[in-house]
Amino acid sequence: MKLSRILSNQNGVSRRHARHLLAAGEVQVDGTTCHDGSREVSRFQQVCVGSTIVQQAAPAYYLMLHKPAGYLSATVDNQHPTVLELLPASLRPHLHIGGRLDRATTGLLILSSDGRWSRQLTLPGTKIPKTYKVTTALPITPEVRQRFQEGIWFAFEQLSTSPAELDILGTHEARITIYEGRYHQVKRMFHAVGNCVTSLHRESMGCLKLDPTLEPGCYRHLRPEEVSSVG
Numbered sequence: 001m002k003l004s005r006i007l008s009n010q011n012g013v014s015r016r017h018a019r020h021l022l023a024a025g026e027v028q029v030d031g032t033t034c035h036d037g038s039r040e041v042s043r044f045q046q047v048c049v050g051s052t053i054v055q056q057a058a059p060a061y062y063l064m065l066h067k068p069a070g071y072l073s074a075t076v077d078n079q080h081p082t083v084l085e086l087l088p089a090s091l092r093p094h095l096h097i098g099g100r101l102d103r104a105t106t107g108l109l110i111l112s113s114d115g116r117w118s119r120q121l122t123l124p125g126t127k128i129p130k131t132y133k134v135t136t137a138l139p140i141t142p143e144v145r146q147r148f149q150e151g152i153w154f155a156f157e158q159l160s161t162s163p164a165e166l167d168i169l170g171t172h173e174a175r176i177t178i179y180e181g182r183y184h185q186v187k188r189m190f191h192a193v194g195n196c197v198t199s200l201h202r203e204s205m206g207c208l209k210l211d212p213t214l215e216p217g218c219y220r221h222l223r224p225e226e227v228s229s230v231g
């Protein structure tokens with residue numbers, strides 16, 4: 001929201017008075033004087049007029065979790081444990097998931113209280129690469145690489161998947177990079193070429209790589225450079 005709106009809307013200050021406060025150097029955003037009412041200020045920033053806080057900064061959390069198998073990427077469920085149960089209770093109400101994983105899928109899961117930020121990871125237009133290690137029931141033939149490059153037809157959505165990269169690591173093992181996040185995408189792509197995924201593990205989303213020191217079920221806060229690598 002624009003700073004001038006935060007000042008006028010939320011605090012019964014007239015627009016004229018808001019302009020006056022800005023010009024007089026009375027307004028601070030995160031401790032720094034700001035004269036520009038057109039500046040975009042997020043809910044994670046603090047706004048003060050003199051010594052009065054007019055907007056308290058909402059807590060901004062950016063986490064990576066090593067998701068173990070068996071946990072649902074959901075906030076609540078009455079049948080299965082959810083990934084939120086792996087995090088401290090005090091953080092849970094603030095968090096949402098940036099790019100869900102199936103219950104059996106393991107690996108990198110990103111959670112944040114900043115919805116605008118985490119949507120960058122999942123919006124189809126952003127084309128952020130997501131890399132998975134996959135094992136299959138049947139051998140992976142070299143032609144599959146070409147099929148995935150060309151795109152796989154998903155009849156339900158009436159679309160072809162964007163070109164995906166396949167690096168065959170062994171007879172039944174590969175690394176796949178996709179640029180979308182469609183429902184059960186990797187499993188459905190392998191199914192379309194007559195194979196079946198037996199295990200799936202997400203290694204990275206864009207520049208965010210699963211920290212190798214994180215055991216399954218453990219999480220850590222993202223570093224500032226990791227947060228700013230998104231968007």
Ligand code: URA
Nearest residue numbers: 102105184185186187
């Ligand atoms: N593709 C799938 O099929 N499942 C996942 O969990 C992620 C990508």
